[in-house]
Amino acid sequence: DAKTTQPPSMDCAEGRAANLPCNHSTISGNEYVYWYRQIHSQGPQYIIHGLKNNETNEMASLIITEDRKSSTLILPHATLRDTAVYYCIVRVGTASKLTFGTGTRLQVTL
Amino acid sequence: EADIYQTPRYLVIGTGKKITLECSQTMGHDKMYWYQQDPGMELHLIHYSYGVNSTEKGDLSSESTVSRIRTEHFPLTLESARPSHTSQYLCASSEHRGGYGYTFGSGTRLTVV
Numbered sequence: 001d002a003k004t005t006q007p008p009s010m011d012c013a014e015g016r017a018a019n020l021p022c023n024h025s026t027i028s029g030n031e032y033v034y035w036y037r038q039i040h041s042q043g044p045q046y047i048i049h050g051l052k053n054n055e056t057n058e059m060a061s062l063i064i065t066e067d068r069k070s071s072t073l074i075l076p077h078a079t080l081r082d083t084a085v086y087y088c089i090v091r092v093g094t095a096s097k098l099t100f101g102t103g104t105r106l107q108v109t110l
Numbered sequence: 111e112a113d114i115y116q117t118p119r120y121l122v123i124g125t126g127k128k129i130t131l132e133c134s135q136t137m138g139h140d141k142m143y144w145y146q147q148d149p150g151m152e153l154h155l156i157h158y159s160y161g162v163n164s165t166e167k168g169d170l171s172s173e174s175t176v177s178r179i180r181t182e183h184f185p186l187t188l189e190s191a192r193p194s195h196t197s198q199y200l201c202a203s204s205e206h207r208g209g210y211g212y213t214f215g216s217g218t219r220l221t222v223v
Contacts, residue, residue: 034210043200043214044153098143098202098212099169100153 004088009105012082018075020104022088025069031092033064035073036100037084044087044100047073078108113137116201116215123191123222131186131218133201142184143212144168144176145200153200159184191222 005023012018024033034049048055048062050071055062061074075082087103114135123129135142144157145168155168159178173195174188184203188195201215 032210036212038153041147041149041198041217041219043202043217044212045214046211049210097155097158097168099155100145102152 004090004101006086006088006101006104008102009107011107011109012075012078014079014108014110015077018078018082018106018108020073020075020086020088020106021070022072023070024088024090027068027090028092031090033062033071034089034091034098035060035062036087036089036098037082038087038103039081039084047086078106080108080110082106083108114201114203114213114215116199116218118218119216120219121221123220125190125192125222127191129188129191129220131199131201131220133184133186133215134182135184135203135213136182137203137205137213138181139203139205139213140181141204141206142178143202143204144174144184144186145202146170146172147198147200147217149198157186191220193222196220196222 035047036044038044050062064071085103085105087100117132140161142159145153146156147153154170156170156172157176159165165176174186176186198217198219200217202212204212
């Protein structure tokens with residue numbers, strides 16, 4: 001599996017967009033990018049995933065660079081409830097066993 | 111509304127006791143997983159199952175065992191609890207292969223004294 005690199009922590013003001021970067025320079029052609037988040041000590045929550053095209057759903061947008069070596073998760077209007085650890089994971093689409101790294105701790109402030 | 115249920119939510123138990131952590135899902139998912147997470151630390155996969163009568167050990171070695179007799183049920187058992195087993199245990203299920211759409215339970219926070 002391709003290794004991912006995320007900043008350990010980020011701050012964002014409430015109401016502003018939160019842009020969480022992820023580097024995955026060794027990603028291979030059949031590997032997807034997945035994003036999950038974990039609020040406090042609850043179970044992680046699936047956010048979004050993509051292969052090469054940008055993706056958007058009701059929670060967030062995922063922007064993947066053309067060379068696929070990095071991606072950005074965008075929370076368009078962050079709220080205090082978005083404070084969580086965000087995990088960027090790269091996996092082959094047919095593989096199971098999701099492996100979580102250390103993620104980025106996002107703190108949304110007033 | 112949760113579709114995957116873990117019980118108990120909290121458990122404090124003495125050393126040497128046998129315990130079973132329950133996990134049930136109502137989504138008909140074939141794939142189920144157990145993760146272990148110490149406070150502020152990474153999640154580690156300890157067991158997984160791709161269907162009835164199929165169980166495998168995960169990336170982190172664990173003294174626990176699991177069974178999968180029914181699709182919806184994936185219990186985890188510790189035959190003799192020790193303080194080193196103190197941790198949070200999270201159960202998850204998924205319909206698809208890959209990393210898409212895992213659903214996690216609320217977890218069981220286990221303390222062995």
